Each structure stands twice: as structure tokens, then as C-alpha cells.
Amino acid sequence: xxxxxxxxxxxxxxxxxxxxFSLWDALHDSDLLAIESDLLARTVALRFDVAYVRDFHQLPxxxxxxxxxxxxxxVRLLRSVPWPGKxxxxxxxxxxxELALIAEYHRKWxxxxxxxxxxERLTSEGLEVSxxxxxxxxxxxxxxxVLVAANDSYVEAYIRGEEIAFHVGETQATQEEFLGLGExxxxxxxxxxKAD
Numbered sequence: 001x002x003x004x005x006x007x008x009x010x011x012x013x014x015x016x017x018x019x020x021f022s023l024w025d026a027l028h029d030s031d032l033l034a035i036e037s038d039l040l041a042r043t044v045a046l047r048f049d050v051a052y053v054r055d056f057h058q059l060p061x062x063x064x065x066x067x068x069x070x071x072x073x074x075v076r077l078l079r080s081v082p083w084p085g086k087x088x089x090x091x092x093x094x095x096x097x098e099l100a101l102i103a104e105y106h107r108k109w110x111x112x113x114x115x116x117x118x119x120e121r122l123t124s125e126g127l128e129v130s131x132x133x134x135x136x137x138x139x140x141x142x143x144x145x146v147l148v149a150a151n152d153s154y155v156e157a158y159i160r161g162e163e164i165a166f167h168v169g170e171t172q173a174t175q176e177e178f179l180g181l182g183e184x185x186x187x188x189x190x191x192x193x194k195a196d
Contacts, residue, residue: 010029018140021135031127031172032123057185064169069163072159089102
């Protein structure tokens with residue numbers, strides 16, 4: 001590497017001490033409707049339908065939640081390929097034994113790389129957000145999305161850029177406002193579950 005080049009910073013080798021933020025409250029179980037990559041503008045725009053948050057806050061039905069990463073330097077996609085061997089949980093197994101067997105089965109899976117355009121095509125078949133995490137430092141952001149495809153396979157998408165913006169409908173929101181909508185829903189959900 002030339003002395004004037006910056007090291008590659010992505011999710012795997014992110015600088016130590018950069019804070020991470022869970023986006024689970026805002027995006028868990030949402031549908032990833034679209035991914036728009038603009039190579040010339042160096043942006044990746046993601047559009048989500050988070051129906052339960054939208055309905056809880058009584059937002060218009062057409063309201064979508066968006067994330068735009070600017071100054072994009074890298075995008076990566078990995079898919080988890082199930083181990084083709086037999087898997088079963090014996091009848092009468094305890095929950096602890098069941099979880100151990102499932103964990104052992106998942107350890108046998110492997111990751112395979114896929115092209116970013118494959119992910120853009122997968123949105124038309126249906127992708128559900130299982131988890132989302134943001135790492136954010138001065139002049140650098142990295143977004144990790146764990147997605148469940150229509151065939152119940154998992155893919156992990158990674159986007160690294162310079163800045164990130166959040167949107168609720170057509171309105172730009174701060175990270176705190178974006179997360180706060182989901183947090184309010186889950187707090188009310190927990191209170192209702194406790195009351196029941």
C-alpha cells in the first residue's frame with residue numbers, strides 16, 4: 001500500500017473503539033423493499049416497510065423508512081449455505097439440548113460471497129430484516145444487515161461509506177429520531193405483554 005493511501009476500513013477491520021448502534025428496534029422484521037446503488041453519486045439507498053412501527057405511530061400507509069449511505073467505498077454480500085447433512089432434534093430432548101443441536105448444525109454452515117446485484121434482485125423476491133447494526137465514527141460508517149430471503153436462507157449485507165442519513169417518509173430524521181420510533185413501539189409492546 002502506498003504511504004498516502006488510507007487503509008481499507010470495512011465491517012471486518014473497522015477501527016477499534018468506533019461505537020456501534022443496534023438498529024434492531026427500528027428495523028427488525030421489516031421488509032427491505034428496494035436497494036438503489038448509484039455508482040456515479042457513490043450512494044446506496046435502502047427503503048424499508050416497517051408496518052408495525054408505521055401503524056403504531058399512525059403514519060400514512062404509504063410511509064416508508066429509508067437509509068442512505070453516501071460516499072460509498074465498499075459493498076459486500078455473503079450468504080449462508082446450510083450444511084446438507086441430516087439434522088433432527090430427538091423426541092424428548094430438552095430445550096437446552098435442542099438449542100445445542102441447532103447451534104452445532106449452524107456451525108457446519110458456510111459463508112459464500114455473492115454479487116451486490118444479486119442482493120438488488122433478491123428484494124423483488126422478498127427480504128426480511130432479522131438484524132441491523134451501524135458502526136459510526138468520524139468520516140466513516142459501516143452498516144451490517146442480516147436478512148432472511150423468501151427461501152429461508154440468510155444473507156449478510158455490508159455497506160461502508162462516509163456518511164449516513166435516515167428518512168421517515170419524505171422527512172429526513174436524525175439517527176435518534178429514527179431509532180426512537182421503533183423504541184416507542186417495543187416499549188409499548190413490552191408493557192402490553194406484561195399487563196396480559
